[in-house]
Amino acid sequence: MRRAPGSGASAFLWPLAASLLVLVLPPPGLAASQLRLRQACSTCRGIADRFGQGLTDTAKKNFGGGNTAWEEKTLSKYETSEIRLVEIIENLCDSSNFECNNMVEEHEEHIEAWWFKWKKKNPDLFKWLCIEKIEVCCPAGTYGPDCLACLGGSERPCHGNGRCDGDGTRGGDGSCSCNKEHKGEFCLDCADGYYNSHRNDTHSVCTACHNSCKTCTGAANTDCQDCKEGWTKNEEACVDVDECAVEDSPCNGDQYCLNTDGSFSCRACDISCVECTGEGPDRCKSCIAGYEMEEEKCTDVNECALPEKVCVRENEDCVNTPGGYKCVCTEGFEDKDGVCAPIIKTEEEAPENSSSPAATHEDL
Numbered sequence: 001m002r003r004a005p006g007s008g009a010s011a012f013l014w015p016l017a018a019s020l021l022v023l024v025l026p027p028p029g030l031a032a033s034q035l036r037l038r039q040a041c042s043t044c045r046g047i048a049d050r051f052g053q054g055l056t057d058t059a060k061k062n063f064g065g066g067n068t069a070w071e072e073k074t075l076s077k078y079e080t081s082e083i084r085l086v087e088i089i090e091n092l093c094d095s096s097n098f099e100c101n102n103m104v105e106e107h108e109e110h111i112e113a114w115w116f117k118w119k120k121k122n123p124d125l126f127k128w129l130c131i132e133k134i135e136v137c138c139p140a141g142t143y144g145p146d147c148l149a150c151l152g153g154s155e156r157p158c159h160g161n162g163r164c165d166g167d168g169t170r171g172g173d174g175s176c177s178c179n180k181e182h183k184g185e186f187c188l189d190c191a192d193g194y195y196n197s198h199r200n201d202t203h204s205v206c207t208a209c210h211n212s213c214k215t216c217t218g219a220a221n222t223d224c225q226d227c228k229e230g231w232t233k234n235e236e237a238c239v240d241v242d243e244c245a246v247e248d249s250p251c252n253g254d255q256y257c258l259n260t261d262g263s264f265s266c267r268a269c270d271i272s273c274v275e276c277t278g279e280g281p282d283r284c285k286s287c288i289a290g291y292e293m294e295e296e297k298c299t300d301v302n303e304c305a306l307p308e309k310v311c312v313r314e315n316e317d318c319v320n321t322p323g324g325y326k327c328v329c330t331e332g333f334e335d336k337d338g339v340c341a342p343i344i345k346t347e348e349e350a351p352e353n354s355s356s357p358a359a360t361h362e363d364l
């Protein structure tokens with residue numbers, strides 16, 4: 001759709017198309033900045049998590065075993081020391097993670113202040129740093145620059161039936177993407193194929209309809225409002241449509257139609273059939289060449305047993321095959337220049353492998 005301005009006949013339409021695009025698509029800068037806002041929060045969350053990991057990793061450092069008074073005193077000093085803080089900060093980011101290193105560098109003063117001053121009162125570094133100081137995250141259930149409540153409230157965003165856009169970040173618009181059972185702005189309505197098995201102002205449970213319903217008011221096939229494709233409504237319920245019961249079969253000539261619940265399939269006829277009404281050689285309408293109807297079943301014709309011989313050369317045997325027959329030189333004879341000649345064995349030299357001695361007649 002997007003073409004370079006000036007390309008062919010559409011050139012004069014371009015200004016119009018461009019102005020329409022602006023109305024439809026958000027400016028590219030906006031999407032990118034949205035992404036950055038979400039990214040910043042997850043970077044900060046990563047830093048807070050790694051800080052917690054660093055605390056654990058350094059908890060027993062340099063102090064193995066005993067607990068003399070000296071050790072205890074030194075330990076408690078180390079516990080809150082700058083040395084320990086530096087060790088932890090060094091491991092907050094992978095060296096290749098530019099965003100992370102940038103954020104730590106930019107806000108190292110905050111981290112230090114927390115370590116020396118605020119840790120006791122505000123033990124949750126994520127909350128203190130990412131939500132309150134750097135302001136890149138929001139409390140769960142809130143979104144956007146001002147951490148507003150998601151649709152459906154911050155307690156249960158989207159009433160527990162969907163995901164709130166920007167949840168926990170400074171980005172997004174707080175709107176809901178509902179799970180597959182729910183729909184609507186607040187994820188309280190049921191999607192097609194589901195019905196409300198429980199509902200009040202704040203809670204909505206949507207349960208699957210009967211397989212035959214597109215929409216329904218309850219679980220049974222008698223509770224359908226509209227039927228799914230492949231089903232039709234009689235007085236009481238949605239019932240399967242027999243797609244195969246029509247005069248013109250929806251399948252190809254070499255297939256038969258198999259009705260199933262809500263649908264149908266086309267399956268290949270038996271190989272002995274020209275057209276069929278079902279599976280197997282006993283459901284053929286007629287037989288292919290080399291087969292004949294015998295006891296209502298397409299059966300291979302044994303050409304070798306016909307009154308008139310089909311293999312007529314001397315020293316030749318007839319071998320019956322499905323749908324055909326082969327003429328093969330009798331044992332001890334080989335096909336040579338169109339006749340079955342006795343095989344002459346040379347003692348020393350093994351004869352070269354000759355091509356198949358059998359003349360075949362697969363098709364009659």
Ligand SMILES: *[C@@H]1O[C@H](CO)[C@@H](O)[C@H](O)[C@H]1NC(C)=O
Pocket residue numbers: 198199200201202203
């Ligand atoms: C709505 O339903 C939920 C789940 O059954 C229940 O916990 C809640 O108290 C109900 N709220 C009201 C206002 O009835």
Ligand SMILES: *[C@@H]1O[C@H](CO)[C@@H](O)[C@H](O)[C@H]1NC(C)=O
Pocket residue numbers: 350351352353
């Ligand atoms: C003849 O054919 C057989 C089996 O196909 C093979 O094992 C053998 O090596 C062949 N001999 C020669 C002389 O090509």
